Amino acid sequence: MTETLAGLSNNAVYAATVVYALAMLAHVAEWAMARALPADVATAGSRSALVSAGRTTASLDADSSAADSSAADSSARPGGVGTAAAGQGASPAEVERSDKFGRIGLSLTVLGLLLHAVGVVTRGVAAGRVPWGSMYEFSITSTLAVALAYVFLVRRYKIRWLGLLVTGFLVIVLGLAVIVLYRPVAPLVPALHSYWLAIHVSAAAIAGGALTVGALASALYLVRSSMEAKALAQPEKPRTGFLWRAPAAVDIDRLSYRVHAFAFPLWTFAVLAGAIWAEYAWGRYWGWDPKEVWAFITWVVYAAYLHARATAGWQGRAAAYVALFGYATFIFNFVGINLFGSGLHAYSGM
Amino acid sequence: MRTALILLFLLAVASIPGSLIPQERVDPSAVFLWKQEHPKLTPAFERLGMFSVFSSVWFSAIYLLLMLSLLGCIIPRLRVYARAVRQRPPKAPRQLSRLAAYDTWPTDEPPEVVADRARELLSSQRRRIETFGPPTTPADGAGSAEIVVSAEKGYLREAGNLLFHVAVVVVLVGVAVTGLFGFKGSAAVITGQGFSNTLVQYDDFTPGTRFDESELAPFSFTVEDFDVRWERDGAGRGTPLTFSADLAVSDEPGATPYDYDLRVNHPLEVGGASVYLVGHGYAPRVTVRDGAGNVASSGSTVFLPQDGSFVSFGVIKAPYASPTQLGFEGYFFPTAALCDGQPCSTFPDADNPVLSLIAYRGDLGLDQGRPQSVYVLDKSRMQRFETPGGNPRALLLSPGETIQLGDGAGSITFDGYDRWVQLQINRAPGKVVPLVGVLAAIVGLLGSLFVRPRRTWVRIRRADGRTVVEVAALDRVSGGDPAVHVAEVGAALRPAAPPAPRQHTPPEESP
Numbered sequence: 001m002t003e004t005l006a007g008l009s010n011n012a013v014y015a016a017t018v019v020y021a022l023a024m025l026a027h028v029a030e031w032a033m034a035r036a037l038p039a040d041v042a043t044a045g046s047r048s049a050l051v052s053a054g055r056t057t058a059s060l061d062a063d064s065s066a067a068d069s070s071a072a073d074s075s076a077r078p079g080g081v082g083t084a085a086a087g088q089g090a091s092p093a094e095v096e097r098s099d100k101f102g103r104i105g106l107s108l109t110v111l112g113l114l115l116h117a118v119g120v121v122t123r124g125v126a127a128g129r130v131p132w133g134s135m136y137e138f139s140i141t142s143t144l145a146v147a148l149a150y151v152f153l154v155r156r157y158k159i160r161w162l163g164l165l166v167t168g169f170l171v172i173v174l175g176l177a178v179i180v181l182y183r184p185v186a187p188l189v190p191a192l193h194s195y196w197l198a199i200h201v202s203a204a205a206i207a208g209g210a211l212t213v214g215a216l217a218s219a220l221y222l223v224r225s226s227m228e229a230k231a232l233a234q235p236e237k238p239r240t241g242f243l244w245r246a247p248a249a250v251d252i253d254r255l256s257y258r259v260h261a262f263a264f265p266l267w268t269f270a271v272l273a274g275a276i277w278a279e280y281a282w283g284r285y286w287g288w289d290p291k292e293v294w295a296f297i298t299w300v301v302y303a304a305y306l307h308a309r310a311t312a313g314w315q316g317r318a319a320a321y322v323a324l325f326g327y328a329t330f331i332f333n334f335v336g337i338n339l340f341g342s343g344l345h346a347y348s349g350m
Numbered sequence: 351m352r353t354a355l356i357l358l359f360l361l362a363v364a365s366i367p368g369s370l371i372p373q374e375r376v377d378p379s380a381v382f383l384w385k386q387e388h389p390k391l392t393p394a395f396e397r398l399g400m401f402s403v404f405s406s407v408w409f410s411a412i413y414l415l416l417m418l419s420l421l422g423c424i425i426p427r428l429r430v431y432a433r434a435v436r437q438r439p440p441k442a443p444r445q446l447s448r449l450a451a452y453d454t455w456p457t458d459e460p461p462e463v464v465a466d467r468a469r470e471l472l473s474s475q476r477r478r479i480e481t482f483g484p485p486t487t488p489a490d491g492a493g494s495a496e497i498v499v500s501a502e503k504g505y506l507r508e509a510g511n512l513l514f515h516v517a518v519v520v521v522l523v524g525v526a527v528t529g530l531f532g533f534k535g536s537a538a539v540i541t542g543q544g545f546s547n548t549l550v551q552y553d554d555f556t557p558g559t560r561f562d563e564s565e566l567a568p569f570s571f572t573v574e575d576f577d578v579r580w581e582r583d584g585a586g587r588g589t590p591l592t593f594s595a596d597l598a599v600s601d602e603p604g605a606t607p608y609d610y611d612l613r614v615n616h617p618l619e620v621g622g623a624s625v626y627l628v629g630h631g632y633a634p635r636v637t638v639r640d641g642a643g644n645v646a647s648s649g650s651t652v653f654l655p656q657d658g659s660f661v662s663f664g665v666i667k668a669p670y671a672s673p674t675q676l677g678f679e680g681y682f683f684p685t686a687a688l689c690d691g692q693p694c695s696t697f698p699d700a701d702n703p704v705l706s707l708i709a710y711r712g713d714l715g716l717d718q719g720r721p722q723s724v725y726v727l728d729k730s731r732m733q734r735f736e737t738p739g740g741n742p743r744a745l746l747l748s749p750g751e752t753i754q755l756g757d758g759a760g761s762i763t764f765d766g767y768d769r770w771v772q773l774q775i776n777r778a779p780g781k782v783v784p785l786v787g788v789l790a791a792i793v794g795l796l797g798s799l800f801v802r803p804r805r806t807w808v809r810i811r812r813a814d815g816r817t818v819v820e821v822a823a824l825d826r827v828s829g830g831d832p833a834v835h836v837a838e839v840g841a842a843l844r845p846a847a848p849p850a851p852r853q854h855t856p857p858e859e860s861p
């Protein structure tokens with residue numbers, strides 16, 4: 001029984017990887033078809049990039065943003081990107097073609113997500129415990145969190161423009177998990193015999209999923225905002241391609257902030273749950289074990305990110321760099337410390 | 351704020367070496383090895399405190415500075431906040447149309463009707479309301495008279511933020527104080543033997559600076575049995591499945607003992623301290639007879655596991671042997687086999703236990719008055735037993751086997767083995783303080799991140815014989831979408847009759 005389920009899990013994870021890869025190809029096609037398309041009226045028009053960029057920034061400063069100061073910023077208004085772009089229109093057929101591939105990509109992603117969920121659940125049932133006892137299992141579970149977060153956010157905030165990045169990420173990580181990290185179902189070492197495993201690791205996996213989406217959005221924000229800055233310098237240059245059809249930098253930035261704001265308290269909780277567990281298992285809640293040090297570093301960097309968002313002069317690009325740096329520390333903790341590190345957290349199965 | 355940002359980054363950077371260089375408090379033997387491998391760097395690193403980063407001067411300096419900047423920021427902000435919560439929503443800016451979220455429409459309703467509806471709507475959304483404007487409507491055509499309903503919500507954001515920062519201070523102080531009054535110790539106890547909570551029974555004991563030895567609670571316990579099981583086949587072969595130690599615990603001398611099943615993740619709480627099972631190993635039982643045939647040493651000796659296969663290293667000393675003292679050093683192989691011609695253990699459980707020792711005779715050096723580790727054999731005044739060819743003579747013993755050392759020096763018998771458990775015994779009074787601190791921090795954080803202070807204004811004035819309504823909103827933090835809110839307010843305030851198109855576009859497109 002266990003063997004059958006474990007086999008089923010493996011097949012489902014392979015299949016999910018392949019379906020995600022197809023979804024990624026569909027999104028590549030979506031981008032390719034949009035190469036010649038001008039900026040979308042819906043995103044570049046009404047709440048246009050540079051127009052709202054100037055204004056939203058003003059409304060961000062915590063206290064000084066009396067309404068009058070935001071009024072001063074509206075000097076950036078006339079002749080912004082939006083008005084220029086709104087004039088041109090793409091032929092509906094061309095738009096539809098690109099859009100169709102986008103929809104195919106999303107459908108495939110949802111299909112992949114279902115297979116992926118089957119893979120994770122059957123793995124857990126086969127092992128008779130939560131499916132995050134080794135690095136392979138943590139990889140498939142936390143990528144499931146990424147996929148879930150993305151599909152949820154697509155429904156809620158229309159973030160299909162992140163599709164290529166998300167599916168690309170899923171293919172790479174699941175592919176590595178299957179090829180490099182794979183370990184057959186094995187029992188847990190006694191240190192992991194605790195319900196804290198369920199609490200601590202699931203919080204970390206969900207936070208990790210959200211941080212991944214946040215990091216992808218931050219990366220896209222950096223690209224889009226520099227595109228907008230260039231466009232402002234050369235207003236006559238045509239603005240075509242998929243990225244011009246994605247939402248304006250301010251909107252991407254807002255999404256990225258929301259996702260990070262969701263992830264940070266959860267990450268704090270994951271670290272806290274880890275500390276309580278360590279108290280039960282090892283007799284100390286904090287021992288500066290390498291894994292703990294890097295969890296702390298990640299926490300501090302994201303705290304700095306939230307501060308940066310609240311500090312004048314650090315918003316926008318600077319904050320996005322801080323977020324990406326925070327994500328790098330998160331990944332290093334997972335990959336670097338598990339593979340090369342030592343310490344009490346050495347249960348990666350490597 | 352910028353200082354705090356820089357200090358936060360510094361703190362992150364400063365903790366990196368602590369994860370890359372072995373730390374004295376985490377793994378002293380790794381520190382020892384590292385120092386041997388890097389003799390050139392060692393002195394400089396020692397001076398910089400690289401082997402105990404988290405208690406080094408510079409690390410402490412950063413977090414003290416962070417704490418100061420935190421306090422220096424919380425205190426004035428508390429005062430500001432106390433004033434702010436009592437404040438009424440502010441007047442409207444002159445040009446509402448310049449705000450990012452703006453909506454306007456003309457209507458023929460009288461201004462007070464619209465104002466009443468606005469007040470009702472906004473206060474039903476649990477906003478604090480203030481009305482500015484004439485108490486009664488002036489005569490038609492007075493032109494400049496206007497009513498402004500100003501609403502504000504989200505005061506809890508700052509409260510949450512302050513709670514979060516105060517909680518960070520609580521955690522930092524809590525962590526520092528918890529260490530002061532407690533202690534941390536460890537002991538290896540062989541099954542069948544006991545432990546009583548006195549200093550001499552600890553192998554290692556670190557008191558907090560404020561801890562007094564007389565505070566050691568008089569509990570004791572016996573490790574009656576230790577059960578360990580490993581996965582025997584499949585992918586996880588050799589991984590441990592369960593560890594569990596049966597203890598008989600007495601709270602104080604003479605008390606009736608009770609049983610406790612000590613496991614990982616299941617510590618024993620006794621006398622204000624916690625006892626944790628953190629490791630285990632083998633203790634070979636050996637009898638050493640001297641040249642006269644008298645028993646010079648007998649019983650089990652703790653051998654230290656070297657790796658996951660539980661090849662264990664240990665030393666046996668027989669100071670009472672005559673004519674010369676005897677010493678043994680070597681390895682215990684739980685499941686002995688040959689791997690590439692070398693003796694090794696192929697499984698951690700004791701399926702085929704073999705003891706492999708080198709014997710020495712001479713002076714163990716125990717009378718020098720210097721403390722000696724039980725895990726180290728001082729061979730400086732001892733002589734090795736050798737084969738005729740001049741090589742060290744390896745004594746390979748299976749349980750029950752006896753080997754004569756020759757030269758009338760005596761014999762050694764491998765009687766069998768016991769297991770031992772490594773226990774960690776801690777007392778950390780006040781450890782709930784950091785816990786409560788972190789929980790409060792999370793609550794504060796949620797408030798600080800998800801409460802969005804927002805000001806909403808509805809301005810109603812007469813112009814050209816009609817009533818003009820303007821709605822605008824301003825978020826004081828990022829992440830929200832005030833335009834959506836304005837659209838909702840606009841939709842709710844418009845006269846019901848023909849549903850107006852949803853409109854929340856910036857003014858340049860709706861001149």
Ligand code: HEM
Nearest residue numbers: 062303306307310351352354416419420423511518798799
């Ligand atoms: C280790 C964690 C943290 C430390 C040591 C810390 C420290 C500080 C300090 C010293 C200040 C005040 C500086 C000033 O006003 O000049 C401050 C302000 C602030 N912090 Fe934190 N902070 C931490 C985490 C956070 C987090 C996670 C958030 C996110 C919600 C946050 C949000 C804020 C905000 C919004 C302000 C006030 C901004 C202002 O009044 O201008 N802090 N922090």
